[in-house]
Amino acid sequence: MTGHFTTEAIVLGSIDYGESDKIVTFYTLEFGKLKGIAKGAKRSKKRFVNNLEPFSYIKLLFFQKQGRELVMLEQAETVRRFDSLLLDIDRLAFGSYCLELLNEMTLEGQKNQKAFELILNFFIMLDAGAHIKTIVMLFEMRLLSILGYHPRLEMCVVCKNTPTNNNRIFFSSARSGILCPNCRGQEKSLILASPGAIKFLILAAKTDIDKVDRIAMPDWAAEECKRVMDDFLRYQLGKELKSKRFIEKISFKYQSSNIK
Ligand SMILES: [Zn+2]
Structure with a gap:
């Protein structure tokens, strides 16, 4: 053309x-x-x-x-x-991370209107003061869904049973989904997660990014979701993103609890 x-x-x-x-x-x-x-x-x-x-x-x-x-x-x-992003180091760092993630997960010349709307609405909401950890999780889950890489979180990938609230759940990046205690067997590199945290990830995959304010995620759930997503995205990309390493540095410096 x-x-x-x-x-x-x-x-x-x-x-x-x-x-x-x-x-x-x-x-x-x-x-x-x-x-x-x-x-x-x-x-x-x-x-x-x-x-x-x-x-x-x-x-x-x-x-x-x-x-x-x-x-x-x-x-x-x-x-x-989106000038306000340039004035706030946390918003700048997480915004840069989402740009890098989109860049790494897409190929040139493949039109995807939903991915464009996602990154645009992400910046509009980040600029408007949305809770950073929640909106980043939403961006990650929505991007994975749009691109067809979303993990299976509703039921155990082996026995297909839905976990109960008493179950411990094990997330496997290699299997792209969750395993129940009966099926975890000899699987390696599993991440222990609570049913509550997994429910937030399921909710994030379904929630439009401009509705981010409807999700009130407690800190413990945010931490668990982050462990799952970090591992899964590292597995999908085969590497750690540069902007992610920068976030780890500033989180260490300012204490991650300050990033709301
Ligand atoms: Zn199972």
């Missing part, structure tokens, strides 16, 4: 290239993930008004030539800014 196109886009990341260019990765409404070069971006304040930085929500005009890996960015118009 060769031609000029416009689309709404969220900037996932950008790097300087040469003396005045930038290479930018976007998640777009019409084309999914897209990578392009902005010639003279560091000089041109007219075509790109400092809006090729992460978190920018823009309307993008670009030229695509069949067979080229990078599109040519022609103009970017700001639709909305």
Whole structure:
């Protein structure tokens, strides 16, 4: 497909290239993930008004030539800014993490309108002051659902029994779901979780991100959900994300209990 196109886009990341260019990765409404070069971006304040930085929500005009890996960015118009995220280190760190997660879990050129709406609504709610740990869990679970990687949490993946409130539950990233005490057998690398925490994950997978305020998650449940999600995403991605390591550092410095 060769031609000029416009689309709404969220900037996932950008790097300087040469003396005045930038290479930018976007998640777009019409084309999914897209990578392009902005010639003279560091000089041109007219075509790109400092809006090729992460978190920018823009309307993008670009030229695509069949067979080229990078599109040519022609103009970017700001639709909305999420400046408050840049002023709060916790919101900035978790926002960067969700951008990196979306970037790592998607391939270029695969349109997914729901994934675009998810990242956009995530920033709107994060910017509006949503509880950070809850909205990040919602983002993770919704993204996994949208992309078809969600773990099976309603019943044991082996015997199909639904856990009771008295059961201990074991989460297995390798099996992408939960195991009951009878079926855990010799499975390795299991994460012990309570039925209560697993219910929050099930709820998160079903809740639209703009309804985040309807979920009131106690700290103990947030901790358990985080252990499950961290392990599962590390398994899915085959690595630890850079932004995740940064979060661990600032959590250690400020005590994680301060991040609400
Ligand atoms: Zn079982």
